[in-house]
Structure formats: structure tokens, C-alpha cells
Amino acid sequence: MAIVKIKKIQIVALRPHKEKILEILQNSGVVSVLECSGNESADGASYVGINDLQKTELLYANLEFAINLLSKFAKKKGLFVSSLATTIEAIKEKERQIDYEAIIDKCVEIEDSLVKARNAISTFKSEFETYKPWKSLKIKLSDVAGTEETDVLVGSVKTIVVNALIEKLHRVSNFVSIDIIDQNAVDSCLMIIFSKELGKEIGSIAMENKFSAVELPDYKGLMKEYLKSLEDRTEGFENDIEKNERELLDLSKNLDDLKIIYDYFGWQKEKLEVSKKFGETNYSFIINAWIPEKNIESLKEDLKYETEEFEVTEIKMSENEVPPVIIRNDNFISPFETVTKIYGLPKYNEMDPTPYLSIFFILFFALCLTDAGYGLLMVLLTALALKYLKMEDGMKKLVKLLMYGGMVTTVIGALFGGWFSLTPDQVPEFLTKTTESGEKLLIFQKINALTDPITVLIISLALGFVQILMGVVIKFIHDFRKNNKKEALLDSGTWVFMLSGIGFYILAVSDVLPQGLQLFAKWWVIIASLVLIFTQGRDKKNIFSKLISGVLSLYALVGYMSDVLSYSRLLALGLATSIIGLAVNTIVSLAGGIPYIGWFFMIVVFIGGHIFNLVINTLGAFIHSGRLQFVEFFTKFMEGGGDEFRPLSKKSRYVYIKN
Amino acid sequence: MAEFFAQWGGLALALAGAAVAVILGGVGSSIGVGLAGQAGAGVTTEQPEKFGKVLVLEALPGTQGIYGFLIGFLILLFTGILGGGAKEISMAQGWQLFFACLPCGFACLFSGINQGKVAAAGMNMVAKDAALMGKAMVLAAMVETYAVLGFLISALLVFFIKL
Numbered sequence: 001m002a003i004v005k006i007k008k009i010q011i012v013a014l015r016p017h018k019e020k021i022l023e024i025l026q027n028s029g030v031v032s033v034l035e036c037s038g039n040e041s042a043d044g045a046s047y048v049g050i051n052d053l054q055k056t057e058l059l060y061a062n063l064e065f066a067i068n069l070l071s072k073f074a075k076k077k078g079l080f081v082s083s084l085a086t087t088i089e090a091i092k093e094k095e096r097q098i099d100y101e102a103i104i105d106k107c108v109e110i111e112d113s114l115v116k117a118r119n120a121i122s123t124f125k126s127e128f129e130t131y132k133p134w135k136s137l138k139i140k141l142s143d144v145a146g147t148e149e150t151d152v153l154v155g156s157v158k159t160i161v162v163n164a165l166i167e168k169l170h171r172v173s174n175f176v177s178i179d180i181i182d183q184n185a186v187d188s189c190l191m192i193i194f195s196k197e198l199g200k201e202i203g204s205i206a207m208e209n210k211f212s213a214v215e216l217p218d219y220k221g222l223m224k225e226y227l228k229s230l231e232d233r234t235e236g237f238e239n240d241i242e243k244n245e246r247e248l249l250d251l252s253k254n255l256d257d258l259k260i261i262y263d264y265f266g267w268q269k270e271k272l273e274v275s276k277k278f279g280e281t282n283y284s285f286i287i288n289a290w291i292p293e294k295n296i297e298s299l300k301e302d303l304k305y306e307t308e309e310f311e312v313t314e315i316k317m318s319e320n321e322v323p324p325v326i327i328r329n330d331n332f333i334s335p336f337e338t339v340t341k342i343y344g345l346p347k348y349n350e351m352d353p354t355p356y357l358s359i360f361f362i363l364f365f366a367l368c369l370t371d372a373g374y375g376l377l378m379v380l381l382t383a384l385a386l387k388y389l390k391m392e393d394g395m396k397k398l399v400k401l402l403m404y405g406g407m408v409t410t411v412i413g414a415l416f417g418g419w420f421s422l423t424p425d426q427v428p429e430f431l432t433k434t435t436e437s438g439e440k441l442l443i444f445q446k447i448n449a450l451t452d453p454i455t456v457l458i459i460s461l462a463l464g465f466v467q468i469l470m471g472v473v474i475k476f477i478h479d480f481r482k483n484n485k486k487e488a489l490l491d492s493g494t495w496v497f498m499l500s501g502i503g504f505y506i507l508a509v510s511d512v513l514p515q516g517l518q519l520f521a522k523w524w525v526i527i528a529s530l531v532l533i534f535t536q537g538r539d540k541k542n543i544f545s546k547l548i549s550g551v552l553s554l555y556a557l558v559g560y561m562s563d564v565l566s567y568s569r570l571l572a573l574g575l576a577t578s579i580i581g582l583a584v585n586t587i588v589s590l591a592g593g594i595p596y597i598g599w600f601f602m603i604v605v606f607i608g609g610h611i612f613n614l615v616i617n618t619l620g621a622f623i624h625s626g627r628l629q630f631v632e633f634f635t636k637f638m639e640g641g642g643d644e645f646r647p648l649s650k651k652s653r654y655v656y657i658k659n
Numbered sequence: 660m661a662e663f664f665a666q667w668g669g670l671a672l673a674l675a676g677a678a679v680a681v682i683l684g685g686v687g688s689s690i691g692v693g694l695a696g697q698a699g700a701g702v703t704t705e706q707p708e709k710f711g712k713v714l715v716l717e718a719l720p721g722t723q724g725i726y727g728f729l730i731g732f733l734i735l736l737f738t739g740i741l742g743g744g745a746k747e748i749s750m751a752q753g754w755q756l757f758f759a760c761l762p763c764g765f766a767c768l769f770s771g772i773n774q775g776k777v778a779a780a781g782m783n784m785v786a787k788d789a790a791l792m793g794k795a796m797v798l799a800a801m802v803e804t805y806a807v808l809g810f811l812i813s814a815l816l817v818f819f820i821k822l
Contacts, residue, residue: 342793453818569804572811576722579729579814586732586741619715620722623800624807630797 002352004292006323006645008034011287011303013310018278018285020306022271022648025287028302029649030295032324034288036279053272060269063100063262066107067255073245074252084256085390085656091264100261103254110244110251117237117244124234127217128227133182133189134214137223141216144191151199153192153206155213162188165209169194172201189214259654267650274648288315290324290645325642327352335401336361338394343630345642351478353638357629360467363412364628365405367460368573368621370449371581372413373420374614378406390656402618416456416574417445420610421581449574457571464567464632468560469499471636478637490535498528499560529554563632569624577617584609670738670745672753676760677734680813683764684727687771687806691720694775698782705786712785712792719778719799723771726810730763733817746822759816766809774802 009031013021025031133156137144146152157165162180169176169192177193190211194202219226279286291299296312303310317323325345327337329352336358346352369375382403385391391399413419424432424440431443441448449456472495479488501524507513508521536553537546584605591601634640650657699713734756739746748756781795 342797344794450818453815566804568811569807572807572814575814576726576729576810579732580725582736583729583732586736616718616722616725619718623719623796624803626793627797627800627804631801 002327002329003346003348003350004326004328004645005294006290006326006348007293007296008315008317008321008323009289009291009296010313010315011289011310012284012313013303013307014284015280017307017309018275021303021310022275024302024306025299026267026271026648026650028295028299029647030299031287031289031291032645032647033274033277034290035277036286036288053269053276056265056269056272059101059104060262060265062104062108063258063265065111066104067258067262069107069111070248070252070255070258073248074255084260084654085658086260087658091260091655094257094260095264098254098257098261100258103251103258106247106251110247114241114244117240121234121237121241124230124237128230128234130214131217131223131227131230133184133187134216134223135182135227137181137191140222141219141226142221144216146196149196150193151196153194153202153211153213154190154216155206155211156187156189157206157209157211159183159186159188161209162190165190165205165211168205168209169202172205173198176202263650263652263655266652270648270651292326292645322643323348324645326645327354329354333358335397335404338397338401339626339629342626343634344640345644346638346640347642349482350638350640350642351474353474353629353634356470356474357633360463360633361625361629362404362408363463364570364625365621366408366412367463367570368624369405369409369418369577369617370413370416370574371418371420371577372410373418374577374610374618375406375408375410375413377614378409378618379403380406382406405618405621414444415446416449416578417442417447418578418581420606421578421585423585426585449571449578453571453575456574457568460567460570461564463570464564464628465499465503467567467628467633468563468636469496469503471633472496472499475637490538494528494531494535495556498525498532498557501525501528566632567628569628573617573620573624576620577613580613580617581610584613665750666747669748669750669753672750673734673738673748673756674740676757677731679757680727680730680734680760680764680767682727684730684767684771685724687727687768688721688724689771691723691771691773691775691778692717694772695720695778695782698779702782702786709785709789712789713782716778716781716785716792716795716799719796719803720771720774722803723767723774723806726763726806727767730760730810730813730817733814734760737817737822748822752820752822755820756817759813759820761813762809762816763806763813764809767806770802770806770809774799774806777802 011021025033134154144152144154162183166178169178173195175195176198179191179193181189181191183189192202192206216223217226219229277287279288296314300312303312325348327340327345328334329337333355336354339357339361340346340352340354366375382399385399386396386403417424419427419442422442424442427442432440433443433445434440439448439451447455472492476488476492476496479492501521504513504517505521505525508515508518513521532553533547533550535550537549540546540549587609588602588606591605592598594601695717699717702713703710735741738748738756777799778795781799784791784795
């Protein structure tokens with residue numbers, strides 16, 4: 001029900017047991033190992049450990065690479081991939097049996113040749129594109145060269161200048177042969193043969209017309225043949241790729257095993273990393289660690305299975321050392337830890353806010369939805385998910401939380417008369433009732449938020465006031481117990497007095513309490529204000545600054561007021577849900593006017609529209625209800641920012657260990 | 660002319676209000692969702708497995724458009740346009756409805772854009788560490804507060820203006 005008490009311990013044992021003890025610690029999952037101060041290796045033995053660590057890390061990374069590669073080719077198994085359930089023994093067996101290194105090598109090899117083949121294909125393709133216009137070149141490529149008397153230019157110019165170019169060239173000499181090999185609207189490919197003596201002039205004309213020379217491939221035959229050979233080679237590599245991919249598909253049968261082995265090496269890696277933190281002497285090793293107090297005895301028991309030659313002692317933590325934080329709540333409350341963890345954990349010496357926020361969070365969540373139909377739907381969906389899907393712990397808690405949310409939403413929704421935003425006229429007669437004032441309401445309905453939003457606004461603000469008052473009370477109780485009693489009374493104590501006075505006053509003037517109490521309430525608030533004025537400036541030096549900071553402290557009331565007003569969002573979000581629902585229903589009834597197939601559109605719009613509304617508003621309800629906890633509630637009594645307790649344990653990405 | 664305005668001007672003003680609420684809210688959300696979506700596309704390219712989280716974060720600035728739409732819907736509902744028989748609305752009532760729509764419209768316009776920026780920044784957080792998702796959402800939700808408040812006032816006004 002709170003923050004778990006953490007102790008610092010030192011474990012000393014003999015070296016030969018190191019491996020086994022590490023395994024025991026990892027299995028227990030209750031110790032978080034600390035760096036051992038003055039960690040000097042006696043004979044350099046721990047360096048061997050570091051080498052092992054590097055090897056394991058490399059293997060781990062390679063396994064990840066192989067898994068990623070093979071996952072692309074493995075057959076998909078539906079939308080929800082459940083974890084691989086197995087036992088520790090089976091995992092060790094797999095590690096021994098399966099030649100994962102061979103699989104990794106094969107994967108690396110295939111990936112290499114795939115990359116090579118893809119690169120080659122793209123080179124060939126671009127080459128093919130470059131030479132395609134020269135396909136009809138009639139002479140062999142090796143013959144495209146000058147002779148003793150002539151020179152050759154091959155290349156392309158823009159089609160619009162071709163005629164001008166030809167004319168200019170012919171003007172230079174008639175002994176210039178110009179072949180147009182290929183021509184399209186933009187570019188023309190030319191082969192120009194000319195006498196060597198004309199080289200200079202021809203060159204400059206070519207340059208003027210932006211003639212760009214082409215380097216022909218180093219090939220003996222015709223261009224046509226060369227292009228064919230490019231195609232053949234491309235095809236060859238494509239076949240290679242196909243073959244490799246088939247092999248990968250074949251290898252992907254091992255994917256599940258690889259995943260198991262991946263997790264196995266993840267554990268080994270973590271053990272090796274942790275063992276770097278151990279202190280070492282010639283014959284023994286030392287572990288400093290955090291551990292929850294209640295687990296110390298069971299850890300000793302566990303270690304005794306391996307050896308009697310160890311010593312677990314509790315050591316004092318140094319002044320500035322802060323233990324990590326675990327919050328633990330009973331099964332019923334624990335789903336709300338999801339909410340706390342979004343904000344971050346409280347500090348070690350603070351309170352765990354989870355039990356206090358639970359009731360408010362779920363109530364606010366329901367008020368943001370206020371539709372019994374949606375509530376029932378959520379309960380149904382989450383119940384199915386919990387039953388049929390295997391989920392990791394965090395996810396399970398979230399789904400459970402949504403289930404609670406669904407339940408409360410059903411109740412609140414029924415009170416507000418929200419059933420898929422249907423109006424009393426749209427449901428069968430026996431589900432409605434008529435109030436004394438003649439208003440037709442749905443069964444169970446007590447409040448109509450659409451005609452009477454002010455009542456809902458008052459409820460929202462009242463809930464906000466209660467939560468904020470509770471926050472201050474929690475702070476007071478905590479400070480009173482743990483810290484200076486006088487300070488607690490004078491600080492949060494006076495504010496509790498003031499705020500409850502204001503609450504009492506509001507109740508009295510709004511005729512909820514008997515009339516006679518008004519005067520009493522008034523004096524309560526006045527006295528509380530005076531107390532605040534005289535206490536809040538007590539650490540100032542002279543009487544004037546004492547009084548001034550006392551009076552200024554009343555300004556904090558503005559803060560409390562704006563906090564309370566922030567709860568008006570509950571009304572707004574609740575309204576948003578019911579009005580979107582109303583809009584959906586209106587469109588549904590409009591769709592009903594379509595002849596013949598109207599009923600079909602009605603069903604589609606009804607289901608689709610309400611699912612959309614449910615999803616978007618569940619998201620909004622969750623976030624805004626959470627925000628009210630974090631910003632309005634938590635700030636009254638905690639700072640947060642505790643370090644999460646991260647024990648050495650068997651964390652897994654794919655594997656789910658059966659006991 | 661004067662007669663025409665007296666008869667139809669009120670309704671036109673009310674509808675102008677509905678249009679303003681829907682347009683401003685929609686513009687705010689489109690820009691916001693657009694900003695978040697661009698950042699989200701970057702994250703998804705590198706880490707496709709985070710698509711679900713990215714999508715949720717991208718959806719956050721989308722609510723402003725919905726708030727605007729809802730105010731528009733309420734106006735259509737209360738003026739009787741949706742029922743088919745438009746009520747007669749005086750110029751005074753028309754102006755009232757028109758101004759009632761403004762808090763939602765303007766609050767949603769700016770809140771949507773800025774929430775989009777925060778959501779886009781949140782994408783970076785999710786890219787670095789998926790566990791920061793909750794915090795990124797809360798940061799974005801802070802901006803939404805003011806759209807909610809604008810919507811609330813507009814809705815209350817539309818509810819309570821006597822037609």
C-alpha cells in the first residue's frame with residue numbers, strides 16, 4: 001500500500017560460487033546491484049569478465065540483426081503476436097541444441113550477397129538507361145575509334161539544335177559524316193566522323209552546341225549485344241536475390257528459437273554487466289545492493305541452496321544516498337500504478353499517491369464519458385482482451401484499469417441517462433420514466449446534463465474541491481508524522497483549516513447546511529485568514545515583513561481557486577461525448593431516409609460513429625483525468641522524481657516463462 | 660431589404676457563428692495534426708514498431724476540430740435547421756449566437772496549432788524512449804485545457820440563449 005522499505009546489503013561469498021550466485025540473484029529479481037567502491041581487481045581476473053561481456057554483447061547484437069532480417073520473411077501470425085511461453089530448462093536446452101552461430105553466419109552471408117546483388121542491379125539498370133539510345137549503332141563498339149586519318153565523336157545534343165549543328169559542320173567540310181543514331185523530342189545521339197585536321201574546328205562547334213560526349217563501354221561486340229549482356233547479368237542477380245530470399249524464408253523457421261536464444265543471451269549479458277560492479281579479493285567477491293527489506297530472509301534461503309559459505313550483512317547507507325523506489329499496492333489498486341508511473345515515481349521519503357488518486361481518477365474518467373453503453377462495451381472488450389490475449393504486466397494493468405473505468409462509466413452513465421446518446425423518444429417505452437415535472441427521462445436517470453449542465457458543473461467543481469482539500473490533508477498528515485510537527489501544523493495545518501472553512505461557508509450560504517450556521521461559517525473563515533496572516537510570515541525578521549508575507553500568503557487562495565476551476569473540464573468532456581453521440585444519431589436518422597438501402601447506412605454509421613466517439617473520448621478521458629491528478633492533485637503533497645528500483649532479473653522481449 | 664434582414668438576418672448570423680466555430684476549430688486541428696503527423700512520419704520511418712504510439716500522439720491536436728464541430732452542430736440543432744423547420748430568430752438572438760461561437764472558435768484555433776507543436780516535440784521523446792509516451796501526452800494535454808474551456812463557455816452560451 002505504499003512505498004516499499006529498501007535496505008542496503010552487502011553479500012560476500014567465495015569466488016567459485018560466483019556464477020551460481022549471480023543466477024540465483026537474477027532469478028529472485030529482488031536485488032539492484034550497486035557499484036562496489038574501491039573496486040580494484042586483485043589479479044586482473046575481472047578483465048577476463050570484460051572480454052566475456054564484449055563477446056556476449058556482440059552475439060546479442062548479431063542475434064538481433066538475424067531476428068530483424070528473418071522477421072521480414074517469416075509468415076505473419078495474426079495481429080497480436082503473443083509471447084513464446086516456455087520453461088527455463090527448455091531455453092537452456094535450445095541454447096545447447098541449436099547452432100545459432102551458424103544461422104547468424106548464414107544470415108550475414110545472405111545479407112551481404114543481397115546487398116551486393118541489389119547494388120549491381122541498380123548499377124546495371126542505370127548503365128542500361130544510359131546506353132539504350134545507342135542500341136541501333138551498327139558498328140562494333142571496339143571499332144568506334146579513329147583511324148590514321150579520321151577521328152570520331154560520339155555523344156548527344158539537344159534535338160532542337162541538331163539541324164543547325166549539322167549545317168555548321170557541313171559548312172566546315174563536306175568530308176564530315178554525321179549519323180543520327182537515335183532521336184527523341186529532347187535529345188539526339190550523334191556519331192560524327194571527320195578528318196583529323198578538322199579536329200579543332202569541329203571540337204569548338206560541338207562545344208558551342210553543348211555536345212556532350214559519351215564514353216562507350218569497353219566491349220568488343222555491337223551495342224545491341226552489350227545491352228543484352230547487361231540484361232542477362234541483371235537477371236542473373238535477380239535470380240540470386242530470389243534464391244537468397246528463399247533461403248531466408250527457409251531459415252525463418254528458426255525465428256522462434258532465435259528469439260528464445262536472444263532473450264537467453266540478454267540475461268547472460270545483464271549478469272556479466274552486473275558482475276563488473278562486484279568487488280573482488282583473492283578468494284572472494286563482494287556485492288553491494290539495494291533490496292526490499294522483506295526479501296532479505298528469502299534471499300538468504302535461496303542462497304543456501306548453493307552454498308553455506310556466504311555472508312549477507314545490512315550496511316548503513318551514506319548521508320546523501322537515496323534508495324530507489326518501488327511502489328506496491330494490493331491487486332485491486334495496482335492497476336492505478338499505471339497512472340502514477342506516467343507522472344513518475346514519488347521520492348523515497350514521500351507518500352505513494354496511488355491509493356488516493358484511484359477513486360478520483362476512475363470517477364473523473366467516468367464523468368468524461370458518461371455513457372453507460374460505452375461503459376458496458378469497454379467492460380466487454382477489456383474482459384475479452386484479458387481472457388484471450390497474452391500481455392505483459394504493464395499492458396495487463398492498463399487494460400484492467402480500462403475495465404474499472406468501463407464499470408464506473410456504466411454506473412455514472414446510467415445516472416446521467418447516457419445510452420449511446422439516445423433520447424428518451426428513441427428507446428422503447430418501458431425503458432423510460434416521467435418525472436414529477438413532466439420531463440421524460442431514461443430509466444435510472446437522475447440528471448440530464450444537456451438541459452441542466454449547471455448541476456454537473458457544480459458536481460465537477462465540488463469533486464475538485466474535495467480532491468484538492470484531500471491533497472492538502474495528505475501533506476499535513478505526512479509532514480506531521482515524518483517531519484517537524486510544529487511546522488506541519490503551522491503550514492499545511494492552517495491551510496486545511498482555511499480550506500475546510502471555505503468549503504463549510506459555501507455549503508452554508510448555498511442552503512445545503514442549516515441557515516443558522518452561516519454566521520459560524522463566516523467566523524471560521526475570518527479566523528482562518530487571521531491565523532494564516534499571523535503564521536505564514538513567521539520566518540521573517542521584523543514585525544512588518546512578518547505581517548506583509550502573512551497577508552501575501554492569502555494570495556495562494558487564487559491558486560487553489562484556479563485549480564478547482566480546472567475541474568470544469570469534466571463537464572466539457574462529458575458534454576463533448578454526449579453531443580458527438582447525438583450528432584452520430586442525427587446522421588443515422590438522416591441516413592434512414594435513403595430509399596431501400598437506408599437501413600444499411602444506418603447500421604454502418606451507428607457502429608462506426610459510436611466506435612469513433614468511444615475511442616477518441618476514452619483517450620481524452622484518460623489523459624484529462626490523469627492531468628487532473630498530476631497537475632492539480634500531486635502538486636499539493638509530492639514532488640516526485642524518485643529513481644525506479646531496477647532489479648537484476650530475467651527481463652525478456654519475446655519469451656514468457658512458465659513456472 | 661430591411662424586412663428581409665429582419666426576417667432572415669438572425670438565422671444567418673447564427674449560421675455564421677456555427678461556420679466560424681467549425682472553420683477555426685478545423686483549421687487549428689488541421690495545422691496541429693499536420694505538424695504532429697510530419698514529426699510522426701519521421702519517427703515511424705526509423706522505428707515502424709512505434710506506429711501505434713505515434714498515431715495516438717498525432718490524434719491529440721485533433722480534438723479542437725471536434726469541439727468546433729460540436730458547437731456548429733448545437734447551433735444547427737437549436738435553430739431547427741437539422742429538424743427541417745428553421746425557427747424564427749431575431750437579430751438580437753442571432754448576434755448572441757454568433758458571439759457565443761467565438762470563444763470556442765478562437766481558443767480551438769490557437770490551442771490546436773500549439774498542441775500540434777507540443778505533440779511534434781513529444782514525438783522526439785517517443786523516438787528516444789517509448790516509455791516517455793505518457794509524459795508526452797500529458798504535456799500536449801496541457802495545451803488542450805484552453806480549447807476545453809473555450810468549448811465549455813460556447814456550449815453553455817448556446818444552451819442558455821433563449822430562442
